[in-house]
Amino acid sequence: MPYTPVWFMRQAGRSLPEYRRVREGIPMLESCTRPELITEITLQPLRRYDVDAAILFSDIVVPLRAVGVDVDIKPNVGPVMGRPMREAADLTPLRPLEPDDVPYVTEAVRALTAELDDRPLIGFAGGPFTLASYLVEGGPSKSHDKVKSLMYGDPELWHALLGRLADLTISFLQIQVEAGVSAVQLFDSWVGVVAPDDYRHAILPHTSRIFAALAGYDVPRIHFGTGTGELLGLLGEAGADVVGVDWRIPLDEAARRVEPGKALQGNLDPAILLAPWDVVEERALDVVRRGRTAEGHIFNLGHGVPPEADPDTLSRLTDLVHTASVRDLG
Amino acid sequence: MPYTPVWFMRQAGRSLPEYRRVREGIPMLESCTRPELITEITLQPLRRYDVDAAILFSDIVVPLRAVGVDVDIKPNVGPVMGRPMREAADLTPLRPLEPDDVPYVTEAVRALTAELDDRPLIGFAGGPFTLASYLVEGGPSKSHDKVKSLMYGDPELWHALLGRLADLTISFLQIQVEAGVSAVQLFDSWVGVVAPDDYRHAILPHTSRIFAALAGYDVPRIHFGTGTGELLGLLGEAGADVVGVDWRIPLDEAARRVEPGKALQGNLDPAILLAPWDVVEERALDVVRRGRTAEGHIFNLGHGVPPEADPDTLSRLTDLVHTASVRDLG
Numbered sequence: 213m214p215y216t217p218v219w220f221m222r223q224a225g226r227s228l229p230e231y232r233r234v235r236e237g238i239p240m241l242e243s244c245t246r247p248e249l250i251t252e253i254t255l256q257p258l259r260r261y262d263v264d265a266a267i268l269f270s271d272i273v274v275p276l277r278a279v280g281v282d283v284d285i286k287p288n289v290g291p292v293m294g295r296p297m298r299e300a301a302d303l304t305p306l307r308p309l310e311p312d313d314v315p316y317v318t319e320a321v322r323a324l325t326a327e328l329d330d331r332p333l334i335g336f337a338g339g340p341f342t343l344a345s346y347l348v349e350g351g352p353s354k355s356h357d358k359v360k361s362l363m364y365g366d367p368e369l370w371h372a373l374l375g376r377l378a379d380l381t382i383s384f385l386q387i388q389v390e391a392g393v394s395a396v397q398l399f400d401s402w403v404g405v406v407a408p409d410d411y412r413h414a415i416l417p418h419t420s421r422i423f424a425a426l427a428g429y430d431v432p433r434i435h436f437g438t439g440t441g442e443l444l445g446l447l448g449e450a451g452a453d454v455v456g457v458d459w460r461i462p463l464d465e466a467a468r469r470v471e472p473g474k475a476l477q478g479n480l481d482p483a484i485l486l487a488p489w490d491v492v493e494e495r496a497l498d499v500v501r502r503g504r505t506a507e508g509h510i511f512n513l514g515h516g517v518p519p520e521a522d523p524d525t526l527s528r529l530t531d532l533v534h535t536a537s538v539r540d541l542g
Numbered sequence: 543m544p545y546t547p548v549w550f551m552r553q554a555g556r557s558l559p560e561y562r563r564v565r566e567g568i569p570m571l572e573s574c575t576r577p578e579l580i581t582e583i584t585l586q587p588l589r590r591y592d593v594d595a596a597i598l599f600s601d602i603v604v605p606l607r608a609v610g611v612d613v614d615i616k617p618n619v620g621p622v623m624g625r626p627m628r629e630a631a632d633l634t635p636l637r638p639l640e641p642d643d644v645p646y647v648t649e650a651v652r653a654l655t656a657e658l659d660d661r662p663l664i665g666f667a668g669g670p671f672t673l674a675s676y677l678v679e680g681g682p683s684k685s686h687d688k689v690k691s692l693m694y695g696d697p698e699l700w701h702a703l704l705g706r707l708a709d710l711t712i713s714f715l716q717i718q719v720e721a722g723v724s725a726v727q728l729f730d731s732w733v734g735v736v737a738p739d740d741y742r743h744a745i746l747p748h749t750s751r752i753f754a755a756l757a758g759y760d761v762p763r764i765h766f767g768t769g770t771g772e773l774l775g776l777l778g779e780a781g782a783d784v785v786g787v788d789w790r791i792p793l794d795e796a797a798r799r800v801e802p803g804k805a806l807q808g809n810l811d812p813a814i815l816l817a818p819w820d821v822v823e824e825r826a827l828d829v830v831r832r833g834r835t836a837e838g839h840i841f842n843l844g845h846g847v848p849p850e851a852d853p854d855t856l857s858r859l860t861d862l863v864h865t866a867s868v869r870d871l872g
Contacts, residue, residue: 355812355813355845355848356813357812357813357816357848357850358816360811360813360814360816361813361814361816361817364811364813364814364816364817364821364825365816365817365818365821404769404790405790406790407789407790407791407792407811408791408792409792439734439769439790441771441772441790441791442771442790442791442795459737460734460735460736460737460769460771460772461737461738461771461772462737462738462739465772481690481694481737482685482687483685483686483687483690483691483694484690484691484694486687486688486690486691486694486695487691487694487695488695491694491695495694515685518685518687520687
């Protein structure tokens, strides 16, 4: 590829009127279990944007629900558990997935790879801390106090929980890879609330196991979280080929914090999309310019597309990155 | 002082049964306008903990309400505006405070300084980004998309807004200092969602003006935000004497990111308080040890005391820091 590749987290989603149309009256988690809907929604942004990858439409709690965890996604709230997980007995339902647990994923991935031809399809799963946070907090949390007090206060239960989440995640990603996805992203979106030493001891061993289990497949492994300025080196060390970076840290500084050989992904502030085009352009060029200091750069936002973003802005942005990335930007 | 001084953000608050008792049936903002209640709540933690400072009981939206902004604090939600601020006309109510706008603050500070004798009383105000976020978003926000899109997209309105907030904040802090507080903390709690270059251009000029306006008073100026790993140098550069640090970055690394001459405050993860005592102890000693690399260290949490924290833990923690900080910790 001569230019910097581009895709957007949540490129398929509420910012697209055609997405809102097909989702009408269909609860989020139900829409993630209908192969034809997964396929349609995954393809929607590719009809608008010249992005270099599709990302499978799904949700990080899909594999939890598939093994019988009582979880739902409440509109404008997020994942909510029937009962927060607090003790060893609560871990029982967490087991590795069999392909039969998620036939809709296999079916959708096959349909999509047939349709997409050479364009990569990115599969994904939630990272162990983020899944643990929803399970233990019982829903979205600002402070993550409960999950962190488990992490700090009961290392045995913590490692048992994260071990099971890692097994479940490995099986979920392997099912996606075997069905045909050509890259995977681990979304440990909230892991940035953990300090580096804690990350190393409490989380990294489990994440390393997830990435190691995918090493034989020859699919690039992307590792993403927000607020991870202090963790970037460790996110790479866990075994990712590409480290996702949020907008809080300039990409050239991020490049200094990862080991040699790691590519970066990111990191335009999603809120920039709501500003006038000349601001979007200036900032996107700055990201492309700083991205050149990394050993490989995939252009993306620093987090998901905001629902209020104008799809035309994303369309222009995609083209801008493609053309600008082969130019001398000074 | 021979030992590392200690106080806790939100040491007066929901973690104390006596706080919940005196607040019963009294809305938050009303409780911030009754001098006898401000005084009582400010003193409550000092009856339990041997902390080295009291912090005035108030809220960052108190000065907004005092000039007539339609804001209330909803329990379990936070500050909510009657109408989000979006255009130049909305700035009209924002003006500097006169002492008569907040007589309850002056009265409470006078009563407190009489009562506290030599123990310092910390005054405070909200930082310009955090106040702007509540005003523009209309309430608490996860993404801060609206306030950032104003910052990115309409610099003229943005600087007009932050200029007025700075004026209001200067007057509010000066009223507190003239009434007798012996230190001030600027809580720009959510400013960590802004990248360093944006901080420098869009926020720092206003914060610098606030700190400069206090330079003549000989009161230490503390500057705090969460998620500010990339901003620590700039938070000091804005004119603070002490830079507050959250738990995401070890204090020794934080010390490397601020200019010489700046002290640090922090940074035990508040969630640690919910773990068993041996974990609290180990982590607190680690904070004290790393804090020795800074040019001055005030022990604190990385953010506020969680409502679920056990007051006895905070009491033991205070004593631990006092005794440990004069010992050789290796």
